[in-house]
Amino acid sequence: MFFWIIRRDLLLAMRRRSDVFTTLFFFVIVVSLFPLSVGPEMNMLRTMAPGVVWVAALLAAMLSLGRMFSNDYLDGTLEQMLLSPQSLSLLVLGKALAHWLVTGVPLVLMAPVLGIQYDLPAEALFVLTVSLLLGTPVLSLIGAIGAALTLGLRGGGVLVSLLVLPLYIPVLIFGSGAVEANMAGLGYDAHMSLLGAFLLVSLVFAPWAAAASLRVSME
Amino acid sequence: MAINWFKYSSPASFYSLAGKMIPIFVFLAVVLTIAGLYVGFFVAPTDFQQGEAYRIIFIHVPAAWMSMFLYVIMAVWAGIGLAFNTRLSSMMATAIAPTGAMFTFLALWTGALWGKPMWGTWWVWDARLTSELILLFLYIGFMSLQAAIDDPRRADKAGAIIALVGVVNIPIIYFSVQWWNTLHQGASVSLNQAPAMATTMLTGMMIMVFASWMYSIVVILKRVRVIILERESHTAWVAELRKKEAAR
Helix, strand or coil: CHHHHHHHHHHHHHHCHHHHHHHHHHHHHHHHHHHHHHCCCHHHHHHHHHHHHHHHHHHHHHHCCHHHHHHHHHCCHHHHHHHCCCCHHHHHHHHHHHHHHHHHHHHHHHHHHHHHHCCCCHHHHHHHHHHHHHHHHHHHHHHHHHHHHCCCCCCHHHHHHHHHHHHHHHHHHHHHHHHHHHHCCCCCHHHHHHHHHHHHHHHHHHHHHHHHHHHHHHC | CCCCHHHHHCHHHHHHHHHHHHHHHHHHHHHHHHHHHHHHHHHCCCECCCEHHHHHHHHHHHHHHHHHHHHHHHHHHHHHHHHHCCHHHHHHHHHHHHHHHHHHHHHHHHHHHHHHHHHCCCCCCCHHHHHHHHHHHHHHHHHHHHHHCCCHHHHHHHHHHHHHHHHHHHHHHHHHHHHHHHHHCCCCCCCCCCCCCCHHHHHHHHHHHHHHHHHHHHHHHHHHHHHHHHHCCCCHHHHHHHHHHHHC
16 A cells, blocks of 8 residues: 555656756755856855755755645545555555655756756765755655645645744754765764664654644544 | 542633633732742843843743743643544633744744853854744644644644644654754854852743743633634534633
């Protein structure tokens, strides 16, 4: 069932490829706007890069949250899923992972290229990619709670950002912190461990909270 | 004397109980505020380092404490409402949120006013300031989620979930911000080494803390009464109340 959900969501995403690319290009455009607005001075760009890439990743992940449940909600599939004997938490976990595969993974793959634009050294590029790899699933998982709570509400898109962005702050701090620590010549193990801890905690609790939210929203 | 506490979980009986409690707490709030401000402005000595400017502490510290207490209390009420499906608990949570947000804003505002003469800047990215700002965002998220949902029961439950998620996240956010700050650079301004406070200063501050508690209770009870009336407007007891008001 779990894999079935992932496969189905991936298939749906592949049928509508433009959605995936919209998120990815949004990410690229936001990151590319910063040099244009603050100037092409390489030293400054290098210090800004981790923060800029991470904030852009946060925004891109957040913007695509609306799609996680809304299509299934509109055509009634979600109601059937709620009625199914399978654990709803597991279903939500599957949907969150599918969301990550569709929006998070392209961002992770794109990040090193954008890092090169900012003249990051090779090791920092590696750290940036790994930190995104650990951090973006957390964004999808926490985002699932926000997406479930705002299901079918007017102005849901703006609302979800108010709910979810404050909760993203720890991920942002340690994600960009890892890259900054690496560029400052310090160890980044602590940052990575904490990101991993966030991932594990949100893997356990977020699907459960999101399932409860879905029940509230659908009743 | 045995009191049936569950009686007061019914909005109708709590409405009249709250009506009776409000005058008591208004009285306490007024007396304590006057006493606290008197101690703060006339009894407490001038600080040898900070001069008169430190006196904003009598507003700032109670506001900051209340902002955190109220979030936890709000989450507890919301959680009770979610778990036991008690309408009144959820109404309490809804009633607490604006007051909590007000105190958070007040703490940030007075902090800025205090920071300018002391540190020479309105704002520093200190761990406490940052986490207080995030707390304000959490309050705003809770309130705007509830405002966006038309069905009050769904609003209660959705708000409860986001409040509980927030309460789990508060320690995480607080420690991340603190570590971020210390990992990043040494804090330019340390708030941790509190100078040993004169007893009168502490007394004034504590009185003001109690005054803020009393004020919050008054405002929350008043607001919860309004919420009860709004939600129960279709019931018989509200209709009776309306008739009584009209007859008077």
